[in-house]
Amino acid sequence: MNAATIRDGYNFAYLDEQTKRMIRRALLKAIAIPGYQVPFGGREMPMPYGWGTGGIQLTAAVIGQDDVLKVIDQGADDTTNAVSIRTFFKDLTGVKTTEKTREATLIQTRHRIPEVPLQADQILIYQVPIPEPLRFIEPSEVETRKMHALEDYGVMHVKLYEDIARYGSIATTYAYPVRVNGRYIMDPSPIPKFDNPKMDRIPALQLFGAGREKRIYAVPPYTEVLSLDFLDHPFEIQRWDETCAICGSDHSFLDEVIMDDQGTRSYICSDTDYCSQRVQQEAVA
Amino acid sequence: MQNTAIVAGFADPVSDAQQTFRKVLKAMSEPGVIVEAASPEALEHLYPSTFAVCQTLLDQQTPLWLSKEFSNPKIQHNLHFHTGMPLARQPLDAQFALAYAGEIATLDDFAKGTAEYPERNCTMILQVQAISASPSTDQNSTTLKLSGPGIKTERQIAIAGLSQAVIRYLSDRPDTFPLGIDFIFTAAQSLVAIPRTTQLEVC
Ligand SMILES: [Zn+2]
Numbered sequence: 001m002n003a004a005t006i007r008d009g010y011n012f013a014y015l016d017e018q019t020k021r022m023i024r025r026a027l028l029k030a031i032a033i034p035g036y037q038v039p040f041g042g043r044e045m046p047m048p049y050g051w052g053t054g055g056i057q058l059t060a061a062v063i064g065q066d067d068v069l070k071v072i073d074q075g076a077d078d079t080t081n082a083v084s085i086r087t088f089f090k091d092l093t094g095v096k097t098t099e100k101t102r103e104a105t106l107i108q109t110r111h112r113i114p115e116v117p118l119q120a121d122q123i124l125i126y127q128v129p130i131p132e133p134l135r136f137i138e139p140s141e142v143e144t145r146k147m148h149a150l151e152d153y154g155v156m157h158v159k160l161y162e163d164i165a166r167y168g169s170i171a172t173t174y175a176y177p178v179r180v181n182g183r184y185i186m187d188p189s190p191i192p193k194f195d196n197p198k199m200d201r202i203p204a205l206q207l208f209g210a211g212r213e214k215r216i217y218a219v220p221p222y223t224e225v226l227s228l229d230f231l232d233h234p235f236e237i238q239r240w241d242e243t244c245a246i247c248g249s250d251h252s253f254l255d256e257v258i259m260d261d262q263g264t265r266s267y268i269c270s271d272t273d274y275c276s277q278r279v280q281q282e283a284v285a
Numbered sequence: 286m287q288n289t290a291i292v293a294g295f296a297d298p299v300s301d302a303q304q305t306f307r308k309v310l311k312a313m314s315e316p317g318v319i320v321e322a323a324s325p326e327a328l329e330h331l332y333p334s335t336f337a338v339c340q341t342l343l344d345q346q347t348p349l350w351l352s353k354e355f356s357n358p359k360i361q362h363n364l365h366f367h368t369g370m371p372l373a374r375q376p377l378d379a380q381f382a383l384a385y386a387g388e389i390a391t392l393d394d395f396a397k398g399t400a401e402y403p404e405r406n407c408t409m410i411l412q413v414q415a416i417s418a419s420p421s422t423d424q425n426s427t428t429l430k431l432s433g434p435g436i437k438t439e440r441q442i443a444i445a446g447l448s449q450a451v452i453r454y455l456s457d458r459p460d461t462f463p464l465g466i467d468f469i470f471t472a473a474q475s476l477v478a479i480p481r482t483t484q485l486e487v488c
Contacts, residue, residue: 012299021344024306028342029404031314032467032480034434038404062310064303121311149400181434181482183462203437205314220314220482223434 007091013060014092019043023061023216027207030218035180036148037131037215045211047088051081052127053211055108056088059125062207063089063106068096070104075112075253075270082110099273111174113195115252115274118204120221126189131210131217133177133187153185156228164233173238178225185228186217194237194253199225242267247278289362292328294340305341309469312478317431317440319416323474328363331355334471335383335412340367342408343381348373350395350407352384379407386411386447386470392454395466403463406481414446416472420488421445427452428488431479441488442477444470455485 011017019041026040045053063069069089073082077099085108086097098104101114110127118124134144137155147153156177163171170176176193180186188196189208199206199219206219219225229235243250245266252274254267269275295301301324308320323333324340331339343349343364350373351361364370373379376394389411398406415421420428421443432439451468458465458481465481479485 012303017299017302018344021302021342022346024310025342025347026404027310028313028408028467031310031435032482033403033463034482036403036463062307064307065300145401205310218314220435222437 010092012093013063013089014046015043015057015060019057020061023057026216027058027061027218030207030216031205031220033184034219034223035178035184035186035217037210037217040214040216042211042214047084049212050129052085052108052110054209054215055110055125055127055211056085056209057211058207058209058216059089059106059108062123062125063093063095065093065095067093067105068098068103070098070101070107070273071109072107072112072114072271072273073110074255075114075274076272078272100277101273111190111192112253112270113191113198115269115271116277117198118202120203122204124204124206126191126206126208128187128189128208128210128215129212130175131187131208131213131215133175133185148184151183156185157230160228161230164230170229170233170235176235177228179228180219180225181223186219186225188225192238192253193227193235196225196227196235197237201225240267244269244275247275247282249275249278289359291366292336292363293326294324294336294367296325298340301337302341305337309338309341309476309478312469312476313435313467313480315435316433316479316483317429317436317442317477319418319442319475319477321475327473329357329360331360331383332412332471332473334474334476335410338410338469338471338476339364339370339383343368343370345369345371347380348378350376350379350382352382352388354385354388355383376407381408381410383410384412386413386444386451389448389450391450392466397460397464397466400464403465406464406466408467408469410469410471411451412446413444413470413472415444416470416475416477417443419443429455430486430488431483433483435480436483444477452487455479455483456487458484 026038030038071082071086073079101116108125175190208217227235253270255270259266308322322337324336349370395407426443426445428443467480
């Protein structure tokens with residue numbers, strides 16, 4: 001163990017071994033029941049909820065000395081949130097960190113899936129604020145649990161169809177609900193629906209942690225993840241007429257940015273690593 | 286009282302448990318993939334792999350059911366010493382069960398979870414004679430074709446030492462998803478997992 005780089009007086013990755021074991025057991029159940037939310041006895045972390053404590057606890061239970069960790073927040077490696085989580089694990093594990101999606105074995109994310117396709121043996125860990133996709137329809141935990149048990153998902157379809165009746169299309173653009181392995185309806189966390197197809201039958205393992213509500217769920221590799229839709233209104237992802245102002249990409253998820261005091265608008269890739277890789281390749285070519 | 290010798294467990298409990306967990310995590314998320322896992326020593330006829338899985342997953346919160354073959358004072362005492370796990374009186378109370386796969390005459394008595402809490406099932410840790418990635422001609426060996434979540438198309442493995450009850454449970458799937466039992470099969474230094482989502486055909 002690289003003891004010199006690990007903060008004195010703390011266990012490896014902060015969590016005590018008992019808590020890690022409890023989370024690890026819940027993870028194995030979550031994988032065996034894809035899309036089902038497994039309750040776990042999460043513990044307090046040294047940062048507030050909303051900072052991704054659920055994702056942090058999963059990363060802490062999974063991470064080992066050989067891992068290479070990447071942390072992104074809305075696609076960027078350099079936001080305060082991403083930097084503080086990365087520093088936390090660097091201090092408490094001594095593992096290598098990276099901004100390159102291809103080099104990472106563990107990627108903790110808030111609100112995006114990297115543009116570069118994920119590979120076998122990579123693990124994507126999502127920070128989840130509200131794990132229950134039925135919560136905005138049914139506030140009672142007892143009721144939503146029953147609905148999942150009975151596969152009683154009619155209300156979800158009604159809600160989406162009301163959108164179509166009102167707006168002419170499904171208005172939901174973030175946290176767009178999916179069905180996993182033909183059974184459980186799952187909240188993919190507040191990723192843009194642009195990212196939903198990247199969850200479907202991929203070689204990587206996807207883990208989800210909700211800190212406040214203490215739920216863990218998972219999608220094993222090569223597992224079907226379908227976005228809910230209707231025959232006459234098939235699922236569609238966001239598209240832009242613009243291209244990235246930095247790398248020129250016409251196929252990645254773009255953020256709108258204000259460029260100057262005159263309010264000039266521009267679009268740039270939300271995935272900062274993807275964007276800079278493209279710029280570098282361009283320079284080499 | 287008889288003096289029971291303590292067998293050495295993990296050399297570095299924090300790091301070894303993490304590494305073993307990652308192997309089990311890979312096995313459970315990619316059913317049929319054979320991974321290496323081992324504690325430095327066997328605990329009598331409890332394999333180094335099985336002992337490693339026990340040290341990784343068991344503690345005071347996980348009642349363990351031991352089959353007849355593993356119900357001896359030395360194994361009980363050592364497992365309790367290294368993990369703190371309580372013994373389950375009945376199969377139904379067990380979160381984990383430990384047996385030879387050949388010993389299992391029925392799986393009816395183990396917890397399968399409930400519709401509202403499907404995770405409240407028993408995970409079976411079953412020792413077998415051998416696990417291989419290629420079909421075996423050994424007549425004690427069963428070749429299985431697996432498909433489902435975690436498997437791109439299909440995957441074949443051969444396991445030696447399964448009872449008819451285990452083979453029947455896996456191929457018939459009497460408990461409708463999301464209910465069911467998850468299996469970890471261990472050979473001396475390796476293991477393979479078959480969760481409840483895996484469809485299985487005997488070749
Ligand atoms: Zn770009």
